[in-house]
Amino acid sequence: MKTLSLANRSAPHLAITQSTRNLRIKPRVYTSVCVNCKLSTSTPDVVVVGGGIAGLLAANVFSKQVDKVLLVEKDDINGSVESETFQQTARRRRGVPHIAQPHQLVIGAVQALDTLLPNFRAEAIAAGGLDLDLGKHVFYYDYNGYFPREVSGLKGLGVSRRFVEERIRDRVLKEGKESGTLEVIGGKVEKFLWEGNDVKGVKLCENREIHISLVVDATGRSSDTATKLAEHNLPRPRLVCVNPNVASASRIVKMPKDFEKNHDWLLLVCKSQPNGKRGGTLLPTENGRWQVTLAEIGGDGPENTDEGFLEFAKSLPDQTMYNILKQCEPVTPVMKYLAMRNEMICYHEIDMPRGLLAIGDSVMRLNALYGQGIGASSQSVVLLKQTLSRALKDATSESERKQVLNTLGATFQPLLAKNLMPAWNLATKADLKYPTTTTNVPLDPPSSTDKLITDTLLTAAQSNAIVYHRLLEVAHLTAPPSKLFTDARTWVPLMRAAAQQVASPADASRIAKTTAK
DSSP states (O other): OEEOOOSOOOOOOOOOOSTTTTOEEOOOOOOOSOOTTOOOSSOOSEEEEOOSHHHHHHHHHHHTTSSOEEEEESSOSSSOOSSEEHHHHHHHTTTOTTTTSOOOOOHHHHHHHHHHSTTHHHHHHHTTOEEEETTTSEEEEETTEEOOOOOOOOEEEEOOHHHHHHHHHHHHHHHHHHHTOEEEEEOOEEEEEEETTEEEEEEEGGGOEEEOSEEEEOOGGGOOHHHHHHHTTSOOOOEEEEEOOEEEEEEEEEOOTTHHHHOSOSEEEEEOTTTOOEEEEEEEETTTEEEEEEEEETSOOSOSSHHHHHHHHHTSSSSHHHHHHTTOEEOSOOEEEOOOOEEEEOGGGSOOOTTEEEOGGGTEEOOGGGOOHHHHHHHHHHHHHHHHHHHHTTOOSHHHHHHHHHHHHHHHHHHHHHHHHHHHHHHHHHHHTSTTOEESSOOOOOOHHHHHHHHHHHHHHHHOHHHHHHHHHHHTTSSOTTHHHHOHHHHHHHHHHHHHHOSSHHHHHHHHHHHTO
């Protein structure tokens, strides 16, 4: 395992092909709520900084519990966009550098969004999203074999990240406008306002100061809250980074005509584990399109040309993706993406200043290839909603409610860290098994027993749909890993698979002891 310095953390490299440079995507027009840091005269109780998915959802939660919430976003989320190319979207939303990248919406994310914005899934399907059963509609090849395609009842949603963000934004801004409790302005927080070691507000551009009870950092990967704490001579929270050094390339293509009528799957995953380092996905989205991603661990990944992209797909162990892509019409250029690190800022390890809370990618960002980032963020906001509701339950006076907001960060951050651990462990343990993975702190790679358990699970899942569906529940953040070993329906096939995998009775004993914990 290599250890690296984080001194040079460059922005993700984007590259496009010439042949599709001018292709355009259907524009999206937003109605302006407030721009140029102009703020109404009323003083907010909470300032949410960052208008991405976590920020929008958090602002919505607070707007239903307090009198006034201010959402500050430096990018243009309200301005009209008459015509916009794929790469122009990425430039306009610089605070979300991965907005142009394919994202699978895990079931945990769909369920969380339905909790926070009731009927979100149904409305998304009505607006063009795809209704997916993740057992039946997924073509999955890995570990030298195919996984069963059977009805699972695991309801997914085929949509792009931009589609998801637009639906969330529309709902949040509409509800905020109707209630009058949410105000959105364009701008950037220049600094925190301090009273001793407590955060008492923010300073915006043009020297506008706002004094409030709580600042919520939802600025994502660009967050500088840890730096602001250090500049105020407070402990800087520890950063943990696990970088698998993945090189990937993505593009959007149109599905071949009548594909849905002629095939029983819509989503494809092809990997070359346990020994290979290449993989690819076709993620179905609205309007009959696929988001295509090809990736390589510890290599250069696909070339950013039409020919190079196809040639890489041809190198995968199953040729289905390659044969399908030859029939597809490109919608966007090939874009390369290198920022696939897993990072966690350990706010739970410090005494969080009063008046400050961090959430979403400001706390944890995951390797995008696993598709769990939106799920972890949206589930975090569900936790925020629950924590806030409990804390405000017995607060009857205005001063008591302000005190709850002022101390919410200290209560919430440890709960959040515990809530994030399943997603963090799934992503980092998967990445730590590669010899090219680097870390900024000493971390142990998976043990031989861990590898044996993984091999056993995947072997069993290829021949048993119940085991496969339990694996999907864990991967989609709807069940803890322990469910794999406590569900009686999975235990027998796992033991049969273990008998095929183990080299000795001692190996079998190690599996039994580990899974029993």
